[in-house]
Amino acid sequence: MRRKIVAGNWKLNNDINQGLALVKELASQVAEKNPTAEVVVAPSFVNLAGVVSELKNSKIEVAAQNMNENASGAFTGEVSGDMLTAIGVEKVILGHSERRAIYGESDELLAKKTDAALANNLEVIFCIGELLEERKSGSHFEVVAGQIEKGLFHLEASAFDNIVLAYEPVWAIGTGETASPEQAQEMHAHIRKVVDAKYGASVATKLPILYGGSVKPGNAKEIFSKEDVDGGLIGGAALKSEDFMGIVTAFD
Ligand code: PEP
Numbered sequence: 001m002r003r004k005i006v007a008g009n010w011k012l013n014n015d016i017n018q019g020l021a022l023v024k025e026l027a028s029q030v031a032e033k034n035p036t037a038e039v040v041v042a043p044s045f046v047n048l049a050g051v052v053s054e055l056k057n058s059k060i061e062v063a064a065q066n067m068n069e070n071a072s073g074a075f076t077g078e079v080s081g082d083m084l085t086a087i088g089v090e091k092v093i094l095g096h097s098e099r100r101a102i103y104g105e106s107d108e109l110l111a112k113k114t115d116a117a118l119a120n121n122l123e124v125i126f127c128i129g130e131l132l133e134e135r136k137s138g139s140h141f142e143v144v145a146g147q148i149e150k151g152l153f154h155l156e157a158s159a160f161d162n163i164v165l166a167y168e169p170v171w172a173i174g175t176g177e178t179a180s181p182e183q184a185q186e187m188h189a190h191i192r193k194v195v196d197a198k199y200g201a202s203v204a205t206k207l208p209i210l211y212g213g214s215v216k217p218g219n220a221k222e223i224f225s226k227e228d229v230d231g232g233l234i235g236g237a238a239l240k241s242e243d244f245m246g247i248v249t250a251f252d
Contacts, residue, residue, distance in 0.1 A: 111150065
């Protein structure tokens, strides 16, 4: 069976006090409910060390929301992969549509960031997804395949042991609009086929592919019931323990 993962992307939300309060609640509920899904939280850089320390006896893992592609140097305001591993962070989200759209992160840059993350033994949650215009024009399958090819297809097959994909249609992020479970399944099956064509079934069948875009406790079960949907990357609903736990436990 493929790994099931529910990851909460806090974005620019939660100061250290709010973040610690949230993970204390999550840690006690995860300990009590022992969910099937692996649980991940992604606080902002400044709160990573505090959250890692708070979660040291918990099964919840911690991801950064971004990192720089360089190991060190004159890059004011940036954070490197080894700085993350040094404080106990185990994962990093790369290529979120907000990073692509607002900060102009290209596929080429994301390929470099992925290399730097893997070199630091960070698991990469690599985000892909089409814009509304691209879905309307019918180019969504091509767009998503292109993002995967340009961002990841320079890697050796073995690197995929440390890659998780997150399909997030941009039109469904933070909009309250969700892809239907059928639309999610259709794209996830396509993604698995694209990976299979390049690396073969042994890589494709074990690759976790998460869905992201307005997942809530009320729709998670149906979306996660689809064969190729292995969990979720959650934005807004990751900020309240009750909502997030409703999604985390949707596989149980
Ligand atoms: C996200 O930002 O990755 C996301 C899926 O956000 P939301 O759940 O709020 O749509």
